[in-house]
Amino acid sequence: MSAAQYEKFETLLDCLDHWAATQPNKVYFTQPFSAEKTVDYTWAQVADQVNRMAAYLQSLNLPEKTHIGILGKNSAHWIMADLAIWRAGHVSIPLYPTLNAETAEYVLDNSDSKMIFIGKMDELWRVVEKGIPTSMPTITLPLAPELKHAKKWDDIVAATAPTQNPVKRSKDEMATMLYTSGSTGKPKGVMISFNAMISALRGTSKVMSFSNTDRMISYLPLAHAAERAILETGSLFYGFHVYFSFGLDSFIQDLQRARPTLFFSVPRLWTKFYNGICGKIPLGVQHIIFRIPILSGLFKKFLLKKLGLSEVRMALSGSAPLAPALMSWYRNLGLDLLEGYAMSENFAYSHCSLPGKVRVGYVGNTYPGVECKISEVGEVLVKSPCNMMGYYKNPELTAESYTADGFLKTGDMGVIDDQGRLKITGRVKELFKTSKGKYIAPVPIENRLNGHELIEAVCVTGPSFSQPFALVMLPLEEHKQVEQNPNEAARVESEMTELLNHVNGQLEAHEKLSCIVVVKDLWSMENGFLTPTMKIKRNVIEQHYLPNAEGWVALKKPVVIEQ
CATH class of the missing domain: 3.30.300.30 (ANL, C-terminal domain)
Incomplete structure (x- = not known):
């Protein structure tokens, strides 16, 4: 699709309808139901299930824009639930599956959630279960724990016809609330509009090349802004295939099944992959082989295949600084590893190192439409078309988070080089x-x-x-x-x-x-x-x-x- 064609999308629901109409039989999701069994869902099937669940939600006659929670590990039905909530005219409230009961209870209460979808939880359920009020209306997704008081997604979809009156969503409405992970203090509800989501995707499409032939694997939490912005909304916008991981034990198998062309991870995992290779092939041995021309290329391909990344054409690291030594190691293997920088408060749309413009140790240039400057005390200030609507029920903190001229105070320290690339040097409070x-x-x-x-x-x-x-x-x-x-x-x-x-x-x-x-x-x-x-x-x-x-x-x- 051309950039002009992307402009017609006002919300992600428009994207769903477009791909369901133009590539109905193309697989959108591949979902493992065990280490051996997977189920494919086409774009037409996803749209059908979303429209049926939306019809059910509409039948409940909930107040307009009711806040509805989604708790669970990543799955095809997690994203379907998100879309159904939007199609029915409501707002999604994702919760991390790793929350303890006290924090889950706080998020549901603070967000004024009136209902919840619960998905795959495995051993995490016993930790969080007491934080979910038994009186709260609940729908369980496939792979969810058995709950006596809950209705099941599959039963509802089987018994409900697709909605004939989908709610038309305005781009300026709140689509979702992202609760910050709470590394300091109580989690805060970051209000994100439909327009912020679409603006991020339009901007990215001007500087990066994605298409409906790409493949990604979803394993980082969908409750986080980065996975939501890159994988969920990216797949809806560009129409590419998403594979899900069944769990840590089968991750390599899941990765080999997906053969991703796009891969996003965080520094901790890039470090684990690196340590795994170095534990078996010491760096000294690697350096010797790298210096032998006839072996170097084959050895690098071997290492990427061992990591499950042999078909990746673009890799991204985000959420925290990646050590320059690791960045150099991966790029030396031939992996086009880029580093991104953003936050929940701008829906992960701020900076990214671009192909051909990478400077190791820097998180790159601003995305189209983003302005960045450094304050007198060295703080990174960002004005993005994707900046949040504010913190939910906290206008004072919202006001404190912006400068008088509308720049978001990131809390990060940084410097900008002569080509406009940003380097993060730490946190103001660190x-x-x-x-x-x-x-x-x-x-x-x-x-x-x-x-x-x-x-x-x-x-x-x-x-x-x-x-x-x-x-x-x-x-x-x-x-x-x-x-x-x-x-x-x-x-x-x-x-x-x-x-x-x-x-x-x-x-x-x-x-x-x-x-x-x-x-x-x-x-x-x-x-x-x-x-x-x-x-x-x-x-x-x-x-x-x-x-x-x-x-x-x-x-x-x-x-x-x-x-």
């Missing part, structure tokens, strides 16, 4: 002061540590200490070996000491790390150390570890392995 009165920006130091094969996640901290220090989490297999084998612990200590000396040699005197502490915990979403997109929750980590930090620093050892 800066901390040492006992010497010097301010430390932890992210640039973390980026120097990330990329080492023994580091899966890192947090640089040390407020009120004379020097900062680093808390490091090992990859799972290495973590097990250190626990079981004293010789392995000694090897880790030796390699970390070498890394510490190398990194400190690149830092200013006040930034030099006093030590690296290898923690015994495995940080995860479930234990609260990571957000749903696998970013570290700095405040949670600091609250947990800082009480012990004085003892670690007093040892005056370059590397401390927590016992």
Whole structure:
């Protein structure tokens, strides 16, 4: 399709109708129902189920623009539920499947949700179940837990004719609320309009090439702005095929089935993929093979195939800074890895490194229609056509989030190079002061540590200490070996000491790390150390570890392995 043809879409419902009419028999979704069984849904079938569920929702005579929750892991029916809510004239409220009961209850209450769709949850259901009022009208999607009080999607669709009176949605209406993952404080409801969604897609189409022949795999949470903006709305706009992952155990199998041409991931997962390869083929061996012309190309193709990314023509990293060393490693393999930067508050439409204009360590140029500047204190300010309508029921915070001339205060620190490319240097609130009165920006130091094969996640901290220090989490297999084998612990200590000396040699005197502490915990979403997109929750980590930090620093050892 030409750019002019994309202009006729006012909402994503228009996109659904277009593809259902022009490619009705093309597969839209491939959904695994087990590790072995998958079901394909064509565009015509998706539109039919959406229209039937919309008719059912209309039959309930809910007030106009009722807020309806969606809780569940990614699935074909998650997106169908979203579309049905819109078609019936309502607003969708996605909830992360990893929420605990208290937070789920807060989001449903704060958002004024009156009804909920519940999808695939698996072991997460027992954690969140008590946060869902049993009195709340509930519809369960295929693969959802069995709930006695709920109606089933399949039963409703089988018994209901498609709507004959779909609600015409205005582009300026609220389509959805994205609740921020709450890495600090209570989650906030970010109100996003239909126009913000379409504007992001129109702008992207001017600088990137996507088509209905592309394939993507959906595995990052659909409740997050990035997966929603790139995969859900992108597939609706461009008409491409979406595959879903059944779970972590079958992810490689799911990836090989999908053979994605477009692939989006977050730094934590790019790091895991990298560590997985380096654990089997050490970097030293890789570098030797890379220098042999006759083997280099074949070896790079072999590595990409092993990662399941051999057919990817465009890859994207977002949600947190990617270590430059990792970015360079992937690009050296021949993967066109780009880095994006945005936030829920502008529906993931702000900056992206573009093919041919990549500068490693920078998140790229602004998308069409976006303005960016740096404030006097170094904060990144962004004016985007996709900026939020505001925070739900919080006009004061909404007002505080914008400058007088309409720029969104991102809370990130950054610099812009002479070609307009942005580099994120940290968070305004992440800066901390040492006992010497010097301010430390932890992210640039973390980026120097990330990329080492023994580091899966890192947090640089040390407020009120004379020097900062680093808390490091090992990859799972290495973590097990250190626990079981004293010789392995000694090897880790030796390699970390070498890394510490190398990194400190690149830092200013006040930034030099006093030590690296290898923690015994495995940080995860479930234990609260990571957000749903696998970013570290700095405040949670600091609250947990800082009480012990004085003892670690007093040892005056370059590397401390927590016992």
